[in-house]
Amino acid sequence: MLHLKKNEILSNKSVRATENRLSVLGAFLHYQKPINLKTIRDYVEGIDRVTLFRILSLFESKKIIHKIVLENGLIYFAICNEKCSSDFGCTHTHVHFLCNVCEDVSCLEVDAFPTVNHPGFSFSSLSINASGTCVNCSE
Numbered sequence: 001m002l003h004l005k006k007n008e009i010l011s012n013k014s015v016r017a018t019e020n021r022l023s024v025l026g027a028f029l030h031y032q033k034p035i036n037l038k039t040i041r042d043y044v045e046g047i048d049r050v051t052l053f054r055i056l057s058l059f060e061s062k063k064i065i066h067k068i069v070l071e072n073g074l075i076y077f078a079i080c081n082e083k084c085s086s087d088f089g090c091t092h093t094h095v096h097f098l099c100n101v102c103e104d105v106s107c108l109e110v111d112a113f114p115t116v117n118h119p120g121f122s123f124s125s126l127s128i129n130a131s132g133t134c135v136n137c138s139e
């Protein structure tokens with residue numbers, strides 16, 4: 001079932017399925033939240049560094065995943081939605097939230113994601129990083 005879904009995600013973004021690509025994608029489906037390189041490496045075990053980097057940058061360019069750079073410089077990756085594409089870019093309008101207590105990172109849809117413009121400039125992306133206390137730590 002999960003295997004089927006992984007193949008479908010790759011073919012939707014015109015990426016040929018290989019064993020390594022499927023297992024890297026598996027890490028994202030397993031955790032269901034933004035994850036860092038270490039988490040991915042621990043999950044996929046046995047894929048060398050170079051291959052892993054190549055897969056992540058392929059996934060990023062095909063908009064299967066997006067990169068999150070936090071203010072503290074830490075880098076996370078999170079799965080994109082089906083509508084993100086290499087032709088039109090990312091369609092999600094969410095903020096990246098870092099919990100100060102458990103250090104979990106989340107992609108959060110918000111009510112009013114701003115649109116920005118400036119004469120003569122064309123914006124292709126807008127990143128918003130936020131931090132605070134997540135729902136699990138608020139209780």
Ligand SMILES: [Zn+2]
Pocket residue numbers: 063065066079080081084089090091092
């Ligand atoms: Zn995206």
Ligand SMILES: [Zn+2]
Pocket residue numbers: 099100101102103104133134135136137
């Ligand atoms: Zn938390």
Ligand SMILES: [Zn+2]
Pocket residue numbers: 066068078094095096106107108
């Ligand atoms: Zn995100």
